[in-house]
Each structure stands twice: as structure tokens, then as C-alpha cells.
Amino acid sequence: MPFDPRGLSSLASTDSFTLWLYVTSDTRAAVLAPGYFASVTDRLQPGHVVVLQSADSLTFLPVRSSAGVGNGLVLDASAPPLRLNAYSAFGLQFSMPLVTAVTRSVALDPVPTGLYVGRSFTVGARTTGPVTTLVFTMLNAAGTVIAGPISVAVASGTASASFTAPEPGSGYRIRVADAQEPLAAQTSASFVVTQPLALLTESGATITAQQGGEMLL
Structure with missing residues (x-):
């Protein structure tokens, strides 16, 4: 089975x-x-x-x-399996050195707004605890990695990575994680990437758009 x-x-x-x-x-x-x-x-x-x-x-x-x-x-290997539960008399004893609990966390800064295809943007993150390296990735709406991973050393509790906005769409996210402890991670809210704004050219009483269409003034 x-x-x-x-x-x-x-x-x-x-x-x-x-x-x-x-x-x-x-x-x-x-x-x-x-x-x-x-x-x-x-x-x-x-x-x-x-x-x-x-x-x-x-x-x-x-x-x-x-x-x-x-x-x-x-x-x-000869008797039936021994079943353990919270009330069993079966005991286990381990001798281990004392360990100190260490808190480590990662907080992602907001992703810039107004992103259009091809635009370069930077995302930062803040850390607490003994975090030395952060790994940044970009995910699509399906959760698939489409950019990165980018490993960045932490300096004074912060790190940042730059990405290029992908093709137009929605549901994109940025994820950051501690390289040594992947469970210490955070994923951004979803963001949208649009087409770049069309350029306008004025000629007399008309304005010509980037695609060639005309608008009367």
C-alpha cells in the first residue's frame, strides 16, 4: 500500500x-x-x-x-506491532544538549503599483533573527515560478531584488524566503501587469495614437 x-x-x-x-x-x-x-x-x-x-x-x-x-x-520482528498512544507504558529517553530557541522571520515590502510589461521594479524585505540570505521569486497565477530564484545577502536586516514585469496579466505574486529555513517565508498580494500607455502625437487638429488611430480635437 x-x-x-x-x-x-x-x-x-x-x-x-x-x-x-x-x-x-x-x-x-x-x-x-x-x-x-x-x-x-x-x-x-x-x-x-x-x-x-x-x-x-x-x-x-x-x-x-x-x-x-x-x-x-x-x-x-516476531511479535505483533506494539501500538503506542498517549497512555502507553512504553518509554523513550534521549540525552540531548540544551538548545536555545531562536526567532527568525521575513516580512515582504509592498510590490510597486502601476506595473506594465517590460518595466523594471524592485521589491524589498525585512528580517529578524539570524537570517543571512533571502531568496526572491516571481510566481504566476498558477503558482509557477516564472522569474528567479534570486539569492540576496541580508544587510542591516534588509534585502531587495529587482524583476522585470512579465507579459500582461493578473495574479502575479512575489515570494521571499529564508535560504536556510524555507518555512520562514512570505508571499505578496497578487498584482496586475498591463500594456504600456500608448503615446500620442499632435498634428494640427488631430491627435495620432501609437497604433495610428486619430482623434479630432
């Missing part, structure tokens, strides 16, 4: 480590298959540990890059 997100829950978590519990009717071999946890790559980070209760074993699995897991340590 494929991965079931309902079976994954957090048992303990710190700033840099999370102990997960995953209960499934799949076998241990099925869970170890490449890509099994691909749908939760944003949750399972390298260094995390998963307590796996599969159909044939109770196993500790180390999380590697891209939500891949190692073979881990099999605690019991």
Missing part, C-alpha cells in the same frame, strides 16, 4: 529534532522502498527518527535526505 499520512504523528520535537511514530499495515520492506515517504519530504528532515510499527516489525528508522530512510534498528 502507499504511504498513509494518517499514520504519521510526532512523539517529541525540539528546534532541530523530531521523533515520529508511523503505524501501517505495510511490511517493513515496503516502507524501506525508495520514495515511500516522498509526499512528506517537507516534514521528515535529515536527522529525524521514525518509530515504525509495521505489519511484521517494530523498527527505529533514521531519516536521510529527501525523506529517505535507512534500514534502522529492528526491535521486534
